[in-house]
Amino acid sequence: MDYTPKILIVDDNIENLKVVGNILQSEKFDIAVSLNGESAINILLNNEIDLILMDIMMPEIDGLETCRRIKCIDSLKEIPLIFLTAKAQTNDILEAFEAGGVDYIFKPFNRLELLARVNTHLDLFLSKRKLKELYKNRDFVYSIIAHDIKSPFNKITQFLQMLNEGYLDKDSSDYEALLDLLNTETQKTNGLIDELIEWGQLLTNENHNQLQSKHLKPIIDSVITFLEHQSFSKALEIQNNIDEKAKIICDEKSIEVIFRNLLANAIKFTPDGGKITFSNEENTQKVFIQLKDSGIGMTKEVLEKIFENNEFYKTNGTNKEKGFGLGLLIIKDFVKKNNAELKVDSISEEGTTFTVIIDKSI
Known part of the structure; x- marks a missing residue:
């Protein structure tokens, strides 16, 4: 099952919520809605949201101030926010970008334009998140290779050197014990490599489910x-x-x-x-x-x-x-x-x- 992006729509006008919500739900997005800024922030703190569509003109806390508050919260600041606005003046648009918005959509809504902008910013955000996960996992795998694979390989090399240089009598119990240790270390290391390969296939989508x-x-x-x-x-x-x-x-x-x-x-x-x-x-x-x-x-x-x-x-x-x-x-x-x-x-x-x-x- 493919991942379904989750979008939060924030607007104090219920009719606007219905119009935008219906357009996005027709494209199979998961939708959450809020009528004000305080509620929106609470939803964001308790749910995984991939994109925010927010009206600028709202009572109490307007969209610009709500956006500024969101961008001050570490766990939320990377979520892209598109402003919904009827204000087309240059200064208004600049203020929206300065507040932290990534784009804006003018009212009344054009279905194709709305979907194009939503899909563009979702693709960018999800690709960026995936890239961060890959870098994080890459660094984690490197640390495993550096320590957990290198360490047993060093042991294996030492064991083989001892056997090769004839330090132990082939008929002795120590020789048998060393062979057992060599076999154990080899199996453990091979098992770890297999797990890394399986995991890597999943991360790179080479092994589709x-x-x-x-x-x-x-x-x-x-x-x-x-x-x-x-x-x-x-x-x-x-x-x-x-x-x-x-x-x-x-x-x-x-x-x-x-x-x-x-x-x-x-x-x-x-x-x-x-x-x-x-x-x-x-x-x-x-x-x-x-x-x-x-x-x-x-x-x-x-x-x-x-x-x-x-x-x-x-x-x-x-x-x-x-x-x-x-x-x-x-x-x-x-x-x-x-x-x-x-x-x-x-x-x-x-x-x-x-x-x-x-x-x-x-």
């Missing part, structure tokens, strides 16, 4: 099989209690990546001998897929960091397993790809439950 109806249980079976080596090494019990009839609308590959990362996280933070369970519930429209572990859980502070504030966070598992910190970022991107939601409940020292809420298929 194919939302189709799929049975859920076989997907979870595949995920469990993929990670069975890690679960066996900690003697964990993993149960797939998904209803065999459960079907979801999803992109199968990215859904597997979501649950592979969630399960890897559960394995990492569940002590030896613990239990991990997949289950599901559903209503008429949604399927609620739960992954519950008996692990060490997370504190409220950690949950706020990684789920509410989107801070980069990584830590070691119960057996000192190294974490790359990339999994959650991939999960969030792929959840969005599937028009799904991700929720988490966790109690420190008791365990964590991840819930993926996704569209149901009949």
Whole structure:
């Protein structure tokens, strides 16, 4: 499903709101409306808006002053604002630009002109936002390459050098242990590279999502099989209690990546001998897929960091397993790809439950 831009229309004249709203809704935009500046700012602070159309002449706080206030709020100042005005004097237009507007549309409205200006500024804004996200993600990937990939590769090089120079007897236990370490580091690094490639394909739209109806249980079976080596090494019990009839609308590959990362996280933070369970519930429209572990859980502070504030966070598992910190970022991107939601409940020292809420298929 393509992204639908959200537009806020601000005008104290209800007839004007109807005219502009009808034009934009006919083009399938999401519309929010406000009759005054104070209400408009409140809507902007509590919703994700991509473009503002604002009348200049309004009681109490006019459009120009409302625009100035918006541009003083860091989280809102980048949103493009187009003024709706009946004032065509040069000084009025200059004042509108000085206040922070990016364009203006004269009343009475011309449908084609309105849509042309709206689409132009939406394209510019959304492209700019996408570019910022790509730069941010690029820098994040560079930091992973610099540290989390370079570090194990250095270890691998050292191990190979030790083997090549004959420091260890091939029949010794130390030699076998070194081979095991070499194999472990190679697998971990290869896994991280695979995740980076999958994530990069999503970010560059090379791997377009194919939302189709799929049975859920076989997907979870595949995920469990993929990670069975890690679960066996900690003697964990993993149960797939998904209803065999459960079907979801999803992109199968990215859904597997979501649950592979969630399960890897559960394995990492569940002590030896613990239990991990997949289950599901559903209503008429949604399927609620739960992954519950008996692990060490997370504190409220950690949950706020990684789920509410989107801070980069990584830590070691119960057996000192190294974490790359990339999994959650991939999960969030792929959840969005599937028009799904991700929720988490966790109690420190008791365990964590991840819930993926996704569209149901009949």
